[in-house]
Amino acid sequence: MNDRAAAPGAPYVGRFAPSPTGLLHAGSLVAALASWLDARAHGGRWLVRMEDLDTPRNVAGAAEAIVAQLDAVGLRADGPVVRQSERVALYEAALRFLEANGRAYPCACSRRDLVLAAAAPPGAGEGRGEAIYPGTCRAGLHGKARRSVRLRVERVDGSGEARIDWRDRRLGAQHQDVARAVGDFVLKRADGVFAYQLAVVVDDAEQGVNEVVRGEDLADSTARQILLQRLLGVATPRYLHTPLVRAADGAKLSKQTGATPLALDDPLATLRQAGDVLGLAARGTTLAEWLASAIGCWRERLSMPRGDVDALVHDARLAAARTSPCP
Ligand SMILES: [Zn+2]
Numbered sequence: 325m326n327d328r329a330a331a332p333g334a335p336y337v338g339r340f341a342p343s344p345t346g347l348l349h350a351g352s353l354v355a356a357l358a359s360w361l362d363a364r365a366h367g368g369r370w371l372v373r374m375e376d377l378d379t380p381r382n383v384a385g386a387a388e389a390i391v392a393q394l395d396a397v398g399l400r401a402d403g404p405v406v407r408q409s410e411r412v413a414l415y416e417a418a419l420r421f422l423e424a425n426g427r428a429y430p431c432a433c434s435r436r437d438l439v440l441a442a443a444a445p446p447g448a449g450e451g452r453g454e455a456i457y458p459g460t461c462r463a464g465l466h467g468k469a470r471r472s473v474r475l476r477v478e479r480v481d482g483s484g485e486a487r488i489d490w491r492d493r494r495l496g497a498q499h500q501d502v503a504r505a506v507g508d509f510v511l512k513r514a515d516g517v518f519a520y521q522l523a524v525v526v527d528d529a530e531q532g533v534n535e536v537v538r539g540e541d542l543a544d545s546t547a548r549q550i551l552l553q554r555l556l557g558v559a560t561p562r563y564l565h566t567p568l569v570r571a572a573d574g575a576k577l578s579k580q581t582g583a584t585p586l587a588l589d590d591p592l593a594t595l596r597q598a599g600d601v602l603g604l605a606a607r608g609t610t611l612a613e614w615l616a617s618a619i620g621c622w623r624e625r626l627s628m629p630r631g632d633v634d635a636l637v638h639d640a641r642l643a644a645a646r647t648s649p650c651p
Pocket residue numbers: 430431432433459460461462
């Protein structure tokens with residue numbers, strides 16, 4: 325294995341990376357709080373990055389509003405807020421590198437072509453809501469116009485499978501064969517927008533992010549991102565995926581399902597709710613006191629003998645049953 329893991333002992337750099345497609349809701353605050361606490365407990369830096377490449381879905385003013393929401397609960401970035409829409413040259417360079425190495429190729433297929441091909445084996449790509457790309461354009465476009473650009477999903481050594489094994493600090497050992505589960509995924513869409521997977525990998529590497537703490541809904545993207553990191557020759561961060569907040573009907577809270585924006589008339593109460601999801605028994609009557617106590621809780625977990633994987637938000641119910649308050 326010649327993978328470059330993040331250099332041990334490198335200064336901690338974490339990030340929170342929301343999409344400005346709406347305001348933060350209770351679920352996104354859990355991920356923001358966890359990433360902020362992990363950075364603070366490690367004495368590291370915490371960055372905020374706006375994932376605003378999907379311009380048709382962006383909402384005017386949402387980026388500024390999100391920063392204001394974070395500010396209202398005492399979470400402030402160490403450095404300027406970065407916007408992906410201003411970093412397109414970086415993604416273009418990464419794409420050119422992959423193309424030059426024969427890892428990316430143009431695809432002429434329309435959405436309709438892909439529906440008609442529908443070659444996905446039963447069960448593959450399940451839950452992702454999209455069929456596995458059948459590889460139609462791998463052998464060239466045969467005169468058709470280029471629409472998108474796809475990654476040739478193979479192991480770094482060029483053999484057929486692309487199994488990625490990785491370890492999540494909360495979920496433990498994970499694996500995915502990206503070729504089977506996802507297939508040749510899109511790096512640049514037909515509308516010219518760079519895909520989330522590529523932009524995230526380029527940004528995390530360029531910003532020196534070596535600890536990714538984010539919601540569990542993104543755990544499924546991790547294998548694709550690690551594959552891209554290997555192909556681009558950049559370091560792989562450590563990953564921690566936080567529990568999702570569910571609505572009363574069990575569905576994941578999201579902007580798409582109409583989750584209501586964070587209630588900020590009582591910021592401390594809002595923070596406490598996010599802390600409950602993470603199983604934090606933090607105390608305090610002001611934001612500053614509560615956050616300081618929560619950092620203490622988080623540090624305590626990091627120092628637990630079971631190690632990093634189990635020490636963090638392993639089971640919110642179990643943690644909530646704790647009787648000893650945090651420092
Ligand atoms: Zn194609």
